[in-house]
Amino acid sequence: MGSVRSAVHARLADLRIAAPAAVAWVSCAVLVGVPDSAIAVVIGGGLLVVGGIVLLTLLPRLHGGAIAVAVGLVVTSALLVVLVAVAVAVGEQRRNPPELPGDPGQRTVRLVLDRDLERGARSVAATLIATEDSAGLRVPVRLVPDVQGRGAERFAAGSTLVGTGAVEPDAAGSPTAWVVFLHGPVESRAPTGLLALTDGARRAFVRVTTQLPEPGAALLRGLAIGDRNGLDPDTEGAMETAALTHLTAVSGANCAVIVGLVVLLGRACGLPRVLRAGVAVAFLLAFVVLVRPDPSIVRATLMAVVALVVHLSGRPVRGAQLISLAVIGMLVVDPWYARSFAFALSVLATSGIVVLGPPLTDLLARRLWTPVAAAVAVPVVAQVACWPVTILLAPALPTYAVPANLLTEPLAPIVTVVGLGACLFAPVWPGAASVLAAVAWVPASAVGWVARTAAALPGASAPWPPGVPGVGLAVVVSGCVVVSCFVAAHVRLRLLLAAGVVVVLGIGLVAVPQTVVRGSVPRDWTIAACDVGQGDAVLLRSGGATALVDTGDDPERLAACLDLLGVGHIAVLVLTHYDRDHVGATSAVAASVSTALVGPTGRPADERVLRDLRGAGVEVRRAAAGTAVQLGSLRLVTLWPPRSSTASGNAASIAIRVEPDPACAGCPSAMLLGDLGEAAQRRLVGAGGAERPVDVVKVSHHGSADQDPGLYRSLGARIALIGVGADNTYGHPTRQALDMLAAAGSAVYRTDRNGTVVVAPGNDGPRVWTERSDPEPSARSVGSAGSGVGRRIDVATGARPVAAPEGPHARQEARARRREDRPGAVVGDPPRPGRARHRPRGLPRRPGRRRAPRPARRRGPGARDPRPRSRPVRTGPARHAGQSVALR
Helix, strand or coil: CHHHHHHHHHHHHHHHHHHHHHHHHHHHHHHHHCCHHHHHHHHHHHHHHHHHHHHHHHCCHCCCHHHHHHHHHHHHHHHHHHHHHHHHHHHHHHHCCCCCCCCCCCEEEEEEEEEECCCCCCEECCCEECCCCCCCCCCCCCEEEHHHHHCCCECCCCCEEEEEEEEHHHHCCCCCCCEEEEEEEEEEEEECHHHHHHHHHHHHHHHHHCCCCCCCHHHHHHHHCCCCCCCCCCHHHHHHEEEEEEEHHCHHHHHHHHHHHHHHHHHHHHCCHHHHHHHHHHHHHHHHHCCCCCCCHHHHHHHHHHHHHHHHHHCCHHHHHHHHHHHHHHHHCCCCHHHCCCHHHHHHHHHHHHHHHHHHHHHHHHCCCHHHHHHHHHCCCHHHHHHHHHHCCCCEEEEEEEHHHHHHCCCCHHHHHHHHHHHHHHCCCCHHHHHHHHHHHHHHHEEEEEEHHHHHCCCEEEEECCHHHHHHHHHHHHHHHHHHHEEEEEEHHEEEEECCHHHHHHHHHHHHHHHHHHHHCCCCEEEEEECCCCCEEEEEEEECCEECCCCCCCHHHHHHHHHHHHHCEEEEEEEEEHHHHHHHHHHHHHEEEEEEEECCCCCCCHHHHHHHHCCCCCCCCCCCCCCCCEEEEEEEEEECCCEEEEEEECCHHHHHEECCCCCCCCCEEEECCCCHHHHHHHHHHHHHHCCCCCCEEEEEHHHHCCHHHHHHHHHCCCCECCCCCCCCCCCCCCCHHHHHHHHHHCCCEEEHHHHEEEEEEECCCEEECCCCCCCCCCCCCEEEEECCCEEEEEEEEECCCCCCCCCCCHHHHCEEHHHCCCCCCEEEECCCCCHHHHHHHHCCCCCCCCCCCCCCCCCCCCCCCCCCCCCCCCEECCCEEEEEEECC
């Protein structure tokens, strides 16, 4: 018990710097969103510091007392807040120089890449150093390349690019201040010096590892050099479910391994302490350049440098103080780290290990062998410290996170050290590098196997409430576990029981409603509009066969919809056109697809989608007017585009008419319009086949204003389905579109308000089931009876639907941004809970193009549970595009 008390006193002493550092961190996170307030905070904080110093000076009796300690903490906190506020004010001037006008427009730009721009990558962090009007800039930007103009080139970190592009301001508080959309070809200059050497080593290492089987090769590249490309979606999902995503790339733990190894080797060689420290710092900095810096790596590097300096001075090294100093140092250098999830998780995990690890190890050592107790304590405290923050990214409780980390953590250092050796040998001795890579591949593959096994176990991920309520419950649970490490046994038991009760409560708050919703889905549904955010994904089902029209751009939400409706196999996949909000999640379902009907391609990115489908064993067929597919009792007839058309884009979207057989009594007919605009819709009516009434219409282009009212009047659909994302700033669905649907007598169901919408046959007309009750019932132009589920369409009421606020398309493009400073994903504004990942998703679209932005991800409970897959349903051969294909 004495050791526990001493640990408590030591931890309280650490609060002298940790608490002010936390206050400064929170203040910085607020200030980067409102940087204009930084000067006022500097003045107010300065006055508080002066007042505190005067109070301590005039009242010497306070010295040594509790009041003096409290005043000292306040003064220290105020000093640190003033420091980060000054950093915000200075950084804001650098991020938004007067030379950059606020109005969007094309201009010549010169940029230096902060990270590698891989082939097919949709965005990358860069630094804007000059425009046609100014030079000497150092502005952090998110660079969105022109895929057509860039071709198949790859640019290494440190490369200088010169080209023409639109410069748009990013959202407040983003890691980058602007988004640069390049147009056309670019001039490039390769990096020099250390960056050139490391790029050559990285390329050689990639060539060596491509000969090894996946997913071990991709995990090896991630742990050795931080290359996150190439990891298949299934393994990535398994790593997320098992809470092993930190093992898909280099993190702070890898830096600790490198420093420790160099110090040990230096000691074995008899090097003096100063020389050992210098070599360790030099090697660490070179390693950071090789793997490319991330927030967790920068934090670990700062901690390692400070620790080595303190060690040289002969003073004891305290972990909590090191973490606090590293946090303050990073926030002073770049205050916008304060909102980085990677930075937060890195700091919290390290703090948990440093602060909670020793006392928990002591408690576990009473019943376990001490090394085993320490091995168990590390993943436990890391998960406890990070879990509340991860709720904002993925509202779930990873059931097997601790045992999965316990099994894989010993393997990560082996992969890192041996893989790094292979990387160093790869440019000069590929044979030796291949041998080392093969050795490192074994533990890397074991990591992947553990992740897949854990993810496949029953209940691998328990649902948890999202947002603030979920974070609050997680904080209560983590707080109970933390306090239980420092209290008596009888109090500890009560705290752990309370934590267990809160866990059961949190799971129940999601699981019970989810079970009710799943049980209420009509078993005889034939049409479903999945809630995939700002995108389209429509399911058609008949006779045990299912067709999917478009996939949206969010694999997580698409998987949740398929799981909700019990869809394990897709007989026919229709890709109406190749915008990301219609094909972005194709790779997530490709393995479950038999046949794909696609339209004409117009860009290299379009061809890549088709290559990926063929690579997954999918039969890809070109669809044009007259192409027909028999799906059970439903006949899917393509009405658009014309056979002679070679155009691509929205105007060439595949339009499908769904007609039930006469034997299918009550089955609804439908018209799916893709993203056809008004002109194309009028041509569709003129081509014939679209004038007959239907029961359901999938509204074109998410309810934009670019519609032909005559087409919708001719269709006379009783149900109008709109796939649209919540809080989108496109203004979808527009007032004009909703008024048009009301005039046509259509009941409007929107996925942003109703969630997934299901249409089933009924004796008195189609029945409509919605995942959520509409918060604004007036948003439909027909009445509905019943509760939030199983609604039945009755008669038109003429009520005006409620429109979303109008918003310009081009400006929305500029507001797309990244949540993390990592290659690939860009998260749109406003931010919403999503997953931390590194796959290229959520690309900000180019200004002036009418494309829907990808919303931030919402992970549906159970979205990662393995779905049952039915026996593959193959289509019969077709002699020509117009022949009807029967599904067996």
